[in-house]
């Protein structure tokens with residue numbers, strides 16, 4: 001698997017992991033937080049509804065207080081005087097207060113005066129006394145017992161909700177006493193309101209929150225008064241309800257349908273948050289991959305192309321381009337210094353493979369190559385190729401007399417003289433055998449070669465290398481065989497060497513320490 005593929009997989013996995021983490025965080029932390037806010041919001045709103053109902057109850061109670069602690073009412077409940085009725089108890093009075101039920105009861109909770117009205121919104125009133133008075137009396141019967149005569153007069157009150165004609169009635173009741181609050185109580189005043197659709201809608205408008213009311217069920221009656229019920233109707237709406245208890249008695253259930261805009265917002269934030277993160281991860285992954293390809297893969301591929309080019313060409317003088325000043329740049333530099341080492345090692349190997357380790361002159365291998373090249377070139381140019389075979393005289397005797405190591409030193413000294421005698425770049429001095437050397441002089445004619453040979457001979461004599469057992473001279477001497485030819489296709493290199501060898505042989509035969517020229521045997525030419 002390529003680095004690029006591995007990195008792609010790694011970045012993709014990281015992106016997926018990041019997105020999943022974001023999704024998990026959004027679902028398990030962010031979204032539930034919004035749901036909690038929604039619960040708070042729903043409870044606050046249903047609390048407002050309950051508070052508004054309770055405020056309504058207190059308003060009724062305050063009015064009841066006005067009427068019940070009043071000398072006129074105190075007298076009326078005992079006498080039942082028509083005058084009190086005429087001046088106070090007419091429908092408009094209750095229309096103004098919005099009370100549908102008004103009862104003035106004696107101590108036996110029997111009505112001295114009682115009316116049940118309906119005040120339609122289009123004005124006027126409908127007297128429902130005949131239809132509902134008995135039902136009201138029976139529903140509210142017993143509430144008077146809840147009023148403790150021992151309490152402070154301000155606290156002598158009760159209130160509640162009873163159902164009359166299928167509609168809940170919110171009422172307040174107080175004992176009738178004198179205006180100064182003194183008793184003894186002579187009866188009860190009870191005012192109430194039908195919690196009908198009209199009133200509920202009016203209350204809803206006041207608190208800017210629609211709600212509905214339902215009678216308490218048996219389960220509600222035993223439930224905790226602060227019990228909230230929250231139910232999701234669908235993704236957009238929520239039903240929140242709470243029991244409204246009066247004096248610890250569950251009296252009705254108030255329900256509000258609330259929008260789930262907070263949860264919807266949470267859902268949107270979760271969705272768009274995760275979507276945005278996935279998008280960002282994707283963009284980031286693509287950008288990272290592009291950057292990675294540009295910073296890492298491209299230079300690596302460039303380096304790889306350079307390396308392939310160099311190894312295919314096997315040209316270690318070439319160098320990889322340094323593209324970056326980073327780790328890949330360092331790798332390229334290391335590679336280049338390795339190439340330098342290979343180049344140096346190759347040069348050294350080449351030098352070793354073409355030179356004689358003792359004398360430093362070219363060896364037999366390099367000599368053969370040189371002769372072939374020179375032969376080929378001179379075949380074309382028509383210039384002569386001259387060679388000289390140089391042999392140290394009686395070197396065996398020298399070795400025997402002075403030892404092998406001394407022999408080596410002398411070989412080096414002779415080799416140095418021969419190397420120095422090579423004046424042209426194209427000339428070559430090579431070690432041909434043990435104490436035998438071959439000089440290649442391309443483009444040098446026989447006459448010049450003879451002069452060079454003479455010079456070599458003299459220089460070696462001048463070197464005065466002691467050789468006291470030599471029958472020739474008491475110092476080292478050489479014999480030189482020379483031959484020269486203009487190379488052409490009818491001749492072979494061997495013919496030239498044989499001619500030089502013949503010349504050398506003749507020198508040896510005639511006392512050594514001399515040089516001689518022998519032409520190539522014409523008989524050796526191809527027919």
Ligand SMILES: Nc1nc2c(ncn2[C@@H]2O[C@H](COP(=O)(O)OP(=O)(O)OP(=O)(O)O)[C@@H](O)[C@H]2O)c(=O)[nH]1
Pocket residue numbers: 358391392393394395396397399403404405406407408411433434435508
């Ligand atoms: N010290 C040393 N001696 C070498 C080396 N190579 C060859 N020789 C010696 O050179 C000598 C050559 O002996 P021969 O071929 O008999 O020739 P020569 O004694 O010079 O006699 P002529 O050539 O006839 O004058 C041998 O004793 C070799 O051991 C070398 O590298 N070092």
